[in-house]
Amino acid sequence: MRPRTADGTGRRGSGYRVGRRWVLTAAHVVRDPDGSATTVRFEADRAGEWTAPAHVVLASEKADVALLEITGAVPEGVHSTAEPPPYGAVPDADETLPITALGFPRFKLREDRMRRLDDGSPSQYRDSCHATGMTSVLSNRREGTLELAVGPPGSDPEPDRSPWEGMSGAAVWHEGTLIGLISAHHRADGLGRLAAVRVDRWYEQLTGAELELLRQCAGLPASPSALVPVAGPSGGTERPVSLAHLPDDLPLRELNGLLTELTALPTVRDHTSLALVLDSIDPAIAAMSPRSPALRPDVFGILRTCLRYRGTLDQLLEAIRLMEGDSAGLARVDQEAMELSRRHRRADERR
Template sequence: MSVECSGRVDAGCVVAPGLVLTAVHVVGPAKPGQAFGPCAVGLIGSPVRAVAEVAWHREDAALLRFRPADLPREFAPVRWGEIVCVSPSRPARCVAVGLPAAAERRQGNGESGTVRRWREPEAAEGHINAGDTGGRFYSLQVDSAVPAGEPEPGTSPWAGMSGAGVFHEDLLVATVQQAVPGRANARLEAIPARRLLDDRGFCDIVERASGTRPQLEPADLHSIFDSPLQPVAAASYLLAARSETVEFTGLDTELQLLHDWCHSPRAVDVAVVRGPGGVGKTRLAVELARRLADRRPQSESTADTSNFPWSTGFLDPRADQRAYPMLRHLIRPALIVIDYA
C-alpha cells in the first residue's frame, strides 16, 4: 500500500479490512504536539485513494483507518508471526515491498513544465540477523539488487521503505521503521509484530476490524506446524474444534493439570491425552495452546517464565522431518500438539 501525507509518499501494509499499518513518522505532524493531518492510502500503482485517519499510534508505529469500500479490492486479515529460532546457519528469509526514494522515475520535459514523477515499488529481500530476534528491533539484512536510482547523499539506497510490512512466507513479522544510512549499508530496522501485539489497544482495534483476536504464530516453524483455521462462513469451520466457536468449558481440571505439566522443571516432556471421540481432546489442546501463547500488555509482563508467551502449534503430519532440527534453536518455550497421534 502507498501512504500519502503532507506531500510525501511512503509505504504501509493492510492488516485487516480498513486498517493500514505504517510508521508514525510517515504520517506524523510536522512539529511535536500538533495533531495528525489528513492522509490517504491506496494500492501501489492505482490512482484510486481512500481518505484515512490515525486510529492508533505508539512509538514509531501507527494504524490508519479507512473505509474498505473506497478501494477497489477486498482485504483479508493478515496472519501475524514471530521469529522464534536463532540459527546462524538457517536465518529467517524475509521480504518487504515498499517505495524507496532511489526508485523514483520521471517522465516528461522540464522545459515544457510537464514532468511526472512517481516511485516504483521494490522488493527488499534478505534475512533477519540471528542476534536481533530477541531484541526490540529486527534487523533485515537486504541482499537483493538495490534500486537503480541514486539515493540522496548520506542515505541508504533503501531510504523511503518506512512503513513497509516485513513478511516471512505468509506471516507479517515486522514493519520497517528506517533504512540505516550509508550506500553500502543495505540494512532495514523493523519493529517486530510481537511488540505491536503487546499493546491491548492495538489488538482491540484489529479485532474489531477483522472479527478475530490477532495471535502470533512461530513464523520460522511454519513448515512444521499446521496453519490455523481462517474464519469462513461455512459449517466446516464452525464445527472444527480448532476454530474455538464456543467458549471452553467442562475440562478445567484437565487444563490445570496440563498447564502445571508445562511449567514443570523438566526441559523436554511428553503428555498423552486420551478419551472417546467427541469428549473434547482437541479443544482442550487448543485452549492450552492459546493460553500459553497469549501475550499480555507490557505493563503486565514480568521476566519469569510462567508469564512468558510460548510458541505453540499443531504438528503437520506431512511436514518434512528435515525441518525438525530448527527446534534445537528455539529462544522461547514451545508446545507441540500432535492431534490424532
C-alpha cells in the same frame, strides 16, 4: 501513503491494507499532528489506481506502528481483497529466515517522459520495490528489531537522504506470514541492510487499549501465544552436512563438482543475489575473495576464501539454500557437498 507536512509538501511511506478500511504502517511515517491530512494510494499509476483520505487512529512511537482508517470512498470490487493477514512470532534463536517486502523507496524514482509538467519537464513517479532477502534473527537484539539483508540500491548519491526513504511501513513477510514492518535504514549498516519492527514485540510495547484496537481492526491475535510460530527451514528436517572439517589447502580438482553445481544455480549466476548471499555471511569472505568478472573463477575464489575461515563455507551454502529454495539444482549441490565431506572424512580416518 502521503502525509502532508506543515509547509504543504508531501512525505511518502509504504503500508499494507489489513481490512476494508484499515491500513498498517510505521508510526513515524504519519507523525503529523493532524492525521486527517494523510492520503492513501493503491495500485499507483495502474489501471486500478484509487486514492482516499485516511485518519490516524493509532500511532505508537515506542513500537513504531500506526493504524489508519480510510475515511473516503473505497471502490466497489476491492473490498474482498483486504482480509487480515496471519501474524507471526520470530524465535529468539540462531535462525536465518527468508523474507520479502513491497514498498516504494526513493531510489525507485523515475521520470515519466509521456507526462509533462507545466514547465515542460517530465513528471516523476516512484515504482515499486519487491525486496527479497534474509533476516538473521539474533542481529539488532538491543534495538529489538529484525535486521533485513536485501539487495542494495546501485548507488547512494544524496548524503542527506537515504535511497530507502519511503520504504518505511512496508510489511515484512516470511512464507505468507506478516512478521514485521520496515522502520529504518541505518546508514552505517550499509545499503543492503534495513531494520524492521517485530510483530511479536508489539505485545510488550503497546498498551492494552492499543492491542485491542489492532485486534478488532487489523486482526492481530489477542495474545502472543496465538501468533503463527516461525521457524527456519532446518526445523524438523535432516541438517545439511557440514564442511567445516575440510582442509584450507583443498586443490581445485576436489572442489570441481561442488563448483560446477553451484555455478548452475540461478542464485549464484545472478550478480545481485550472489552479492546478497555474501553480504549475509562473514564479511571477511566478500572482502578477501579474489573477485573475478567471470563467474566460475569468481565462485572458486569465494570457495577458497571460505576454506581459510572455518565454518564460513557452511554459512555460504546455508545462505544459498535460503535464497534458492527447494530445487533440483540445490539437491545436486547438497549431494556434491555430502560426497566431498565423505571423501575427506575417509582420508582423515586413513591417516
